[in-house]
Amino acid sequence: ASSIEMQGLHKRFGRDTVALDGVDLNIRAGEFFTLLGPSGCGKTTLLRILAGLEEPEAGSLVVGGKNITEVPPHQRSVNTVFQSYALFPHLSVRENLAFGLKMRGMKTAERQAKVDEIAEFIKLGDLVDRHVDQLSGGQRQRIALARALICEPDVLLLDEPLSALDAGLRSQLQVELLRVQKRLGMTFVFVTHDQQEAMVMSDRIAVLNGGTIQQVGTPDEVYEHPVNAFVAHFMGHDNLFAISAAEDDWVDTELGRLRLDPAEQRDAQDGWLLIRPETLELDGEIPEGYNRLQGTVAERLYRGSRIEYRLTVNGRSLMAVASNLGQRMHNIGDRVTISVCPEDLVRVAA
Ligand code: ADP
Numbered sequence: 001a002s003s004i005e006m007q008g009l010h011k012r013f014g015r016d017t018v019a020l021d022g023v024d025l026n027i028r029a030g031e032f033f034t035l036l037g038p039s040g041c042g043k044t045t046l047l048r049i050l051a052g053l054e055e056p057e058a059g060s061l062v063v064g065g066k067n068i069t070e071v072p073p074h075q076r077s078v079n080t081v082f083q084s085y086a087l088f089p090h091l092s093v094r095e096n097l098a099f100g101l102k103m104r105g106m107k108t109a110e111r112q113a114k115v116d117e118i119a120e121f122i123k124l125g126d127l128v129d130r131h132v133d134q135l136s137g138g139q140r141q142r143i144a145l146a147r148a149l150i151c152e153p154d155v156l157l158l159d160e161p162l163s164a165l166d167a168g169l170r171s172q173l174q175v176e177l178l179r180v181q182k183r184l185g186m187t188f189v190f191v192t193h194d195q196q197e198a199m200v201m202s203d204r205i206a207v208l209n210g211g212t213i214q215q216v217g218t219p220d221e222v223y224e225h226p227v228n229a230f231v232a233h234f235m236g237h238d239n240l241f242a243i244s245a246a247e248d249d250w251v252d253t254e255l256g257r258l259r260l261d262p263a264e265q266r267d268a269q270d271g272w273l274l275i276r277p278e279t280l281e282l283d284g285e286i287p288e289g290y291n292r293l294q295g296t297v298a299e300r301l302y303r304g305s306r307i308e309y310r311l312t313v314n315g316r317s318l319m320a321v322a323s324n325l326g327q328r329m330h331n332i333g334d335r336v337t338i339s340v341c342p343e344d345l346v347r348v349a350a
C-alpha cells in the first residue's frame with residue numbers, strides 16, 4: 001500500500017469551469033478514503049488526476065513517496081474501477097481478468113494461476129467461465145473489481161462503483177468491498193455522492209464542494225461535528241437553526257434560547273446551531289441543566305428499528321429520532337416536551 005499526498009491541485013476546463021480549486025489532501029497507506037460531494041464538485045476530476053488521465057495546471061502528486069505528477073498513467077501503480085463496468089463484452093470473464101496481465105507480458109500458465117487466485121479471493125465461483133454478456137450488473141461490477149485488483153496496484157481508485165446497483169445488491173457489495181480492502185491492506189480512494197455509503201465504508205472522508213475540500217475526518221467527526229452548513233446539510237442533517245445572538249453558554253435561535261457547552265462558543269460568530277435528531281428525548285425526565293422545549297408532533301415515520309418524528313417548535317420544524325424500544329409511540333397532534341443536553345449542541349459556521 002502507498003500513501004498519497006496532493007498539494008495545490010488546480011484544474012479547469014475551458015475558461016470558465018474550475019473543476020479543482022486548490023486541493024491539498026493526504027491519504028494514508030492502507031486507508032479506505034472516500035471523496036464525498038454532490039455531482040459536479042470535482043470528484044472524478046481528482047481521481048483522473050491520480051490516475052494520470054488528466055493533467056493539473058498546478059500542484060503536485062506524491063504516491064508512495066515518489067513524485068508522479070509527470071508520470072504517464074501506465075507507469076503509475078494505480079488502477080481504476082469506474083461506475084460503468086468497462087469490461088470487454090466479447091470476451092469471457094477469464095479473458096477479461098487476464099487481459100491486463102497479458103499486456104504486461106505475463107506467460108499463459110502464470111496468468112491462469114493469477115486468475116484462479118483472484119477468482120478464489122473474490123469468490124467468483126463458476127462466474128469465471130461465463131461470458132460477460134451472461135452476467136448481471138452486480139456480477140459485472142465484481143468482475144470489474146477483480147480485474148482492477150489482479151495487477152496488485154498500490155492504490156485502487158473507485159469512481160462510484162456501486163451507484164448503478166439496486167439497494168440490496170449495493171449494501172452486499174459494500175460489505176464485500178470493505179472486506180477485500182481490509183484483507184489486502186491496499187489504499188482505496190473511493191468516490192461517492194451518497195453520505196450513508198461514505199460513512200459505512202470509510203476510514204476517513206473528504207467532503208468536497210465546488211472543487212474545494214470542505215472537511216476531512218472520520219465518519220463520526222464529519223457527521224457529529226460538520227465544520228460548516230454545507231457539510232452539515234450534505235451529511236443529511238435537517239436540524240440547523242440560525243443563531244441570532246450568543247453569549248457564554250447560551251444562544252438565541254429560531255427555536256428559542258438554548259444552553260450549550262461554553263467550549264462551543266470558541267469562535268463565536270453568527271452561524272448555525274446543529275441539533276442531531278437522535279440527541280432529543282421526548283417526554284422523558286429532564287436532568288438538571290438540560291434544555292427544555294415544547295413542541296407538537298406533526299409527522300411520524302415508523303421505520304421499524306426507530307421512529308422519526310417531525311415536531312413543530314415555535315413554528316419551526318424539528319426532527320427527532322427515537323429508538324423503537326417499547327416506549328409509548330407519540331401520535332400526530334400530541335404535545336411533547338423535548339429535552340436536549342447542552343453538550344450535544346454543536347455550532348456550525350455559515
Ligand atoms: P463529479 O465527479 O464530482 O460529479 P467532475 O469532476 O466530473 O465532478 O466535474 C467537475 C466539473 O468539471 C464539472 O463542472 C464538470 O462539468 C466539469 N468537467 C469535468 N470534465 C470535463 C471535461 N472533460 N470537459 C469540460 N468540463 C468538464
Ligand code: MG
Pocket residue numbers: 043044045
Ligand atoms: Mg463523477
